[in-house]
Amino acid sequence: MGVGIEVKDLNAWYGSNHTLQDINLNIQPNEATALIGPSGCGKSTFVRCLNRMHETNPIAKVTGSVRIGDLDIYNDASPVEVRRRIGMVFQRPNPFPTMSIYDNVASGLRLNGFRNRRVLDEVVERSLKHAALWDEVKDELKKKSGASLSGGQQQRLCIARALAVDPEVLLMDEPASALDPVSTAKIEDLIFQLKSQYTIIIVTHNMQQAARVAERTGFFLNGKLVEFDSTHKIFTNPRDKRTEDYITGRFG
């Protein structure tokens, strides 16, 4: 089951670059939330603050509070514990090239010392089915390397890998921007399916995609959250002039 996310006064920096400024928002459980905005506005930085990946950069700094479910991730837990509960899918598919498809999906569990073969088999199958990849790879699970799949398949493999550890939240940073239209459609279908079980945050520069998959949408501009509302409202009747300019393409 997904959980809600409560972000309060979040600020983030890269060195002296104040990348995120006073972000406040509440994300509902079991919904897909889309984050849109021109590139460089801080969308990636924002999602990376939600699983404490931001601080892996040596020049990065972050203040404020993020509550995921009942966990205050910056005060009650270590980054490692936080990341175990939150799955992340990156812009460019990054399967482990030296591992088989099976081992890729099982990697998160194995990392945490999970060894039970029977359960691993089950989890791998379930995750691959969830990621709509099972039928394409089930015959070569342990023979084929994760890197030998097509780009779209690799991205679904990465989704399966993230799902295998049964996260409460799934962060997706432009998961389809490197993919062809058919693979993109598959990923969008997938997000639709996954919503019932996970809270999903998806960064996208494709506004149709946001409109198709997300209940709520946030518009970022220059490190600030300009507007956050139901997707329908954002795309038909935005409150802010800048949001309107952006979604109608009159921006800049």
Next chain:
Amino acid sequence: MPVSVTKDVEKLKDTSVASPQETAATHSGASTPQGVVDVSSVRKFLMARGNSAVADRGFRWLMIACAMSIFAIVALIASELIARSQLSIAKFGIGFFFKQAWNPVTGDYGALTFIYGTLASSIVALIIAVPLSIGVSVFITEMSPKFLRGPLSFLTELLAAIPSVVYGLWAVFVLVPILRDDVNPVLMKTLGWTGFFAPPNFGQGVMTAGVILAIMILPIISSLTREVMTAVPGSQREAVLALGATRWEMIRMGVLRNARIGIVGSIILGLGRALGETMAVTMVIGNRPEIVKSLLAPGYSMASVIANEFTEASDSLYLSALVEIGLALFLVTIIVNGLARLLVWAVTRGASARVA
């Protein structure tokens, strides 16, 4: 096609008749399109250069000759080694490599003792150097604060620049006493039961040679390991971290695992260096043609026996046997190095494109 060529030639003609003043006038005049004169003069200059075909061909042959000389040198060395070891090859056949005898008086020669000495000291070197250099590389690439990174890599690289005779001297005066008085007694007490650390303990021996070799191959292994580790894309590290990995798990799964073929390559390259190293080994291995289980006992390596006995080889069979040892060493190091280069190449190729 023909039309445009004619046009070009006409343009060229135009400018060539134009005197400097006229050219300047055309420039200032707004009636002619700007730049035409410039383009033409550039073109004229280029056409005047000819096609440089002769120079180009000459250059090509020169480069081919340079490249071929490498093949020629290798082929020459190999053929010379084979030719000069004919006597020994004819007399002892393949048995030469499996025989322990080394007796110039009776004229009975075998290479096994030296093969053993070379392999044993190199293996000791690898056992010490591999974990050490991987540790150094992991520290430098993944953990070291920025200000330490440069000096540390510089220092390890510097180790590679020290001449091996200097290593040998240092080993004789520093390493031998330390091993003999401090390290070996402990090894004998704790690991004596294995039989690898038994008296006599002179300080000179296979073990000492292995330690000095380890120090000498450390920079090779660690600099290449560092290279393949840096070639692992950041997205791999992030993938592991995002799964909830600790730093060490990230290094193991995200970095070392991806770099492992390259690391193996660098280890084999280090092995190649260790197998052929002569001077430092000769100074500390003890130079006694004997196979003893204890690593503390003196031994003899292939390179050392050639270096030591080549000048005193009194008859042609003796000389021929030494050359055959050289042939064996040549083949082994060539194969080992080739293998290593291949592995490293397979890993680092396209690496720069992958790094985000």
